[in-house]
Amino acid sequence: MATKQLKQHVKPPAPQQGPCAGACAGPCAGPSAGPACAVCGAPAGQRCAGCGGAYYCGKDHQKQHWKQHKPACSPVKESRSAEMGRFLVAARNLDAGEVVLKEAPMLEAPPPSTPPLCLTCYKPLCEATARDCPRCGWPMCSTECANNPKHRGECRLTMQKRGNRMNIRNFGLPHPSYQCMATLRCLALKEAQPAKWLRLQEMESHHEQRQGSPRMEQERFAVAQFILRVFPKLRDEDKITEDDILKVCGILQVNGHEVPLSEPPHVAVYDKGSLLAHSCRANCAKSFSSAGELVVRTSTAVKAGETLTICYTDPMWGTAARRQHLFETKFFWCRCERCLDRTEFGTYFSALGCPGEQPDCPGHILPDDPLVEGGAPEDGDPDMGDAMYWRCSQCDVSMPQGSVLSLLRRVGEDLAELDKDDAEACRIFLQRYGGDEFPLDLKEKDAVRRPLLSRHHFYLTDVRLALAQRYGQDGADAQQGLSQLTAGELAHKRALCHQLIQLGEKLVPAEHRMRGLLWFELHAVEAEGSRRHGLDQGPDPDALRASLLESRRCLAEAVNLLRCEPPELPEGKVLRQARLNLQDLDQLLCALHNAVGVAPM
Numbered sequence: 001m002a003t004k005q006l007k008q009h010v011k012p013p014a015p016q017q018g019p020c021a022g023a024c025a026g027p028c029a030g031p032s033a034g035p036a037c038a039v040c041g042a043p044a045g046q047r048c049a050g051c052g053g054a055y056y057c058g059k060d061h062q063k064q065h066w067k068q069h070k071p072a073c074s075p076v077k078e079s080r081s082a083e084m085g086r087f088l089v090a091a092r093n094l095d096a097g098e099v100v101l102k103e104a105p106m107l108e109a110p111p112p113s114t115p116p117l118c119l120t121c122y123k124p125l126c127e128a129t130a131r132d133c134p135r136c137g138w139p140m141c142s143t144e145c146a147n148n149p150k151h152r153g154e155c156r157l158t159m160q161k162r163g164n165r166m167n168i169r170n171f172g173l174p175h176p177s178y179q180c181m182a183t184l185r186c187l188a189l190k191e192a193q194p195a196k197w198l199r200l201q202e203m204e205s206h207h208e209q210r211q212g213s214p215r216m217e218q219e220r221f222a223v224a225q226f227i228l229r230v231f232p233k234l235r236d237e238d239k240i241t242e243d244d245i246l247k248v249c250g251i252l253q254v255n256g257h258e259v260p261l262s263e264p265p266h267v268a269v270y271d272k273g274s275l276l277a278h279s280c281r282a283n284c285a286k287s288f289s290s291a292g293e294l295v296v297r298t299s300t301a302v303k304a305g306e307t308l309t310i311c312y313t314d315p316m317w318g319t320a321a322r323r324q325h326l327f328e329t330k331f332f333w334c335r336c337e338r339c340l341d342r343t344e345f346g347t348y349f350s351a352l353g354c355p356g357e358q359p360d361c362p363g364h365i366l367p368d369d370p371l372v373e374g375g376a377p378e379d380g381d382p383d384m385g386d387a388m389y390w391r392c393s394q395c396d397v398s399m400p401q402g403s404v405l406s407l408l409r410r411v412g413e414d415l416a417e418l419d420k421d422d423a424e425a426c427r428i429f430l431q432r433y434g435g436d437e438f439p440l441d442l443k444e445k446d447a448v449r450r451p452l453l454s455r456h457h458f459y460l461t462d463v464r465l466a467l468a469q470r471y472g473q474d475g476a477d478a479q480q481g482l483s484q485l486t487a488g489e490l491a492h493k494r495a496l497c498h499q500l501i502q503l504g505e506k507l508v509p510a511e512h513r514m515r516g517l518l519w520f521e522l523h524a525v526e527a528e529g530s531r532r533h534g535l536d537q538g539p540d541p542d543a544l545r546a547s548l549l550e551s552r553r554c555l556a557e558a559v560n561l562l563r564c565e566p567p568e569l570p571e572g573k574v575l576r577q578a579r580l581n582l583q584d585l586d587q588l589l590c591a592l593h594n595a596v597g598v599a600p601m
């Protein structure tokens with residue numbers, strides 16, 4: 001194993017306590033002082049950083065032991081249950097922020113709906129840039145891409161199972177051949193890489209549940225029948241059936257990840273990564289490296305044996321919409337701790353405000369049973385929804401489910417009409433449905449006695465997120481944009497960022513990107529605040545230092561949360577800027593210290 005790889009597995013030893021129970025100064029090396037080296041049995045001063053389960057006296061023995069230890073060395077291990085099938089659990093106690101998985105894709109393919117593009121780098125092609133692969137005829141962008149191993153699967157199947165070369169000419173329009181590419185690449189594994197094919201076949205396809213679904217019927221025609229028509233020898237010689245292909249389509253639907261490194265995102269399947277279970281309040285965050293590797297890190301501390309989860313749906317949707325989406329796309333009704341908790345960890349994210357008679361009732365209107373809240377109940381009885389009630393958590397007000405849903409539908413329609421680029425329209429929406437007050441000059445003032453929606457309702461949160469980013473975008477650059485805001489608007493941007501960050505920490509700690517971007521916005525607000533303070537009050541080194549330190553704290557939070565984002569993505573660009581701004585701020589703080597002698601940080 002390369003020294004560089006080994007270094008990643010070496011971490012300073014955890015403090016050990018020997019028989020002296022910590023009474024002696026420094027690490028205790030008594031006979032029963034703690035773990036022994038896995039190679040020689042001597043007191044171990046070093047622990048494997050990968051799994052934390054093996055100890056060594058030094059680097060040499062760790063290196064020597066690696067071959068033996070490697071199969072067992074992982075912070076995650078596979079488990080299985082009747083309800084969830086296979087899933088990953090923590091192999092040891094994990095700290096928040098630990099990378100638990102970094103994995104190259106087992107298989108990668110272009111987006112399903114696309115005009116002709118290069119099958120290796122996904123660059124769009126036109127008549128002038130396309131170079132037909134000399135072997136199979138699929139249009140590529142260069143000889144180098146045509147020779148890339150990523151293109152090997154469909155290239156070989158086209159040569160061996162089609163009989164003639166591809167001839168794709170309609171550049172610029174979505175081309176049907178590309179919808180079958182991910183499936184074709186899976187089928188190509190069968191002969192070329194049988195071990196990978198077996199791993200793929202072990203993945204969940206929900207083939208039975210998919211029967212008759214609109215998606216399966218579309219894939220029957222556009223993928224299965226298309227492949228068997230275009231590659232007839234797959235059917236005649238290899239005895240591949242429509243059903244075999246539809247099973248592969250199911251595997252791709254259930255296990256495929258959208259990788260946003262290309263526009264539109266391409267598709268990838270990861271071997272270990274496909275075992276991660278879902279939770280609407282996930283304990284792991286996923287991102288992608290520039291090379292398309294899946295990077296999963298913990299967003300909270302996770303105890304040994306706990307299930308590691310990512311979120312398969314949009315965690316900023318309400319409970320009903322999330323559950324319905326999971327059922328339609330991943331074929332299970334979610335029963336995670338967030339879905340089971342009607343208050344969603346005290347945020348009341350999917351609740352209404354109480355419209356009852358008692359003035360100032362602080363209650364929330366919540367469904368009797370959160371698991372049948374929004375749509376058809378999961379046992380399939382369509383009439384049961386009408387018998388459902390939503391009730392106030394504090395008084396005896398209740399509302400039939402139908403009334404709640406029609407209220408929510410009305411607000412949803414208003415939201416769909418809302419121009420989120422119009423800050424004033426956003427403020428009016430927030431005031432109308434959330435009772436938000438502004439020290440601002442609103443055109444229209446709706447007297448709201450009681451807010452219809454709970455304080456952190458997902459509709460309000462959606463608008464607040466848009467508004468927090470919208471404020472300050474009108475200038476040539478961020479600095480100029482913020483300088484054009486009124487004092488009220490700047491204060492509002494600050495308040496929104498703080499409120500959304502707190503909500504994110506409580507409700508969706510794995511949404512690192514959302515919080516990272518908000519912390520970045522907040523650092524700019526603080527910097528603008530200190531600039532204005534200097535203009536209004538004249539130079540005040542203590543106040544300046546305090547606000548620079550606050551701005552620095554925001555930047556450090558942003559850098560920490562965004563640190564796994566690749567530079568190709570917008571969040572990676574913000575990360576780069578945040579790091580540069582952090583350097584500038586440190587220089588400024590040092591200069592301030594040198595000038596007036598206050599401690600820099």
Ligand SMILES: C[S@@+](CC[C@H](N)C(=O)[O-])C[C@H]1O[C@@H](n2cnc3c(N)ncnc32)[C@H](O)[C@@H]1O
Pocket residue numbers: 083084085086087202203204206254255274275276277278279330331332333334335336
């Ligand atoms: C990407 S696969 C995960 C691996 C899969 N469990 C297996 O055995 O291959 C997604 C599927 O796992 C199951 N699953 C994942 N998270 C779940 C959860 N929280 N509750 C129930 N089933 C879950 C569902 O069947 C889902 O369609």
